[in-house]
Amino acid sequence: MFKSLLFMALVATVSAHGNITSPPARLPGPAMVEACGQAAVDSILADGGLPIESVVNPLDSCNLFFCRGALLDDNIDIVQEFFSGQVVNLTSQLPIPHEGPANVSIVLAATNKILGEPLLVFDSYADENLPELPANNTAFSITIPDAGSGVEEACVEAGDCALQWFWFGTGAQQTYESCIDFVIVNTDDTTATKRRSTRSRM
Incomplete structure (x- = not known):
């Protein structure tokens, strides 16, 4: 637990090309070291918003194209509870913009496929040629x-x-991902708590 918190603290303080800062998104930890290798995690620790293409020497067991390789086991304490119809506000940081498409979607972990349609789509996002980025590039909702x-x-x-x-x-030919783990809860259940999967630990 301590090691996981230390990883999160380090990532939160480094520079970045871009990532989600709220709600809290998956970050590297010991489980990702095991799956992806220390060199891969070290490269992300050096730049919290590192593009997937720049992750250093990932192991074959590392699935960078789902949540940039970050794993639930390192982030179980920040799983969110959402309910159907809820508006969720998100915040991103974009210290180094690169124009291109972006979206926010619900992705099924088992298949790495989008469930339904994307919840938010930007045809043009983080255009570095603009004198100032639109406000909805860094603060938006789904x-x-x-x-x-x-x-x-x-x-x-x-x-x-x-x-x-x-x-x-x-233009940069770079891919960025951030993932927020969540479960759907019933709004009538006022005592609902996060339901934590044990499958990854079996």
């Missing part, structure tokens, strides 16, 4: 799909789904 969309059934336990921010800088 709405969790209503009941009947399949989200309630698919996102039951921590690790089933992630809210993934995806951005591709076309």
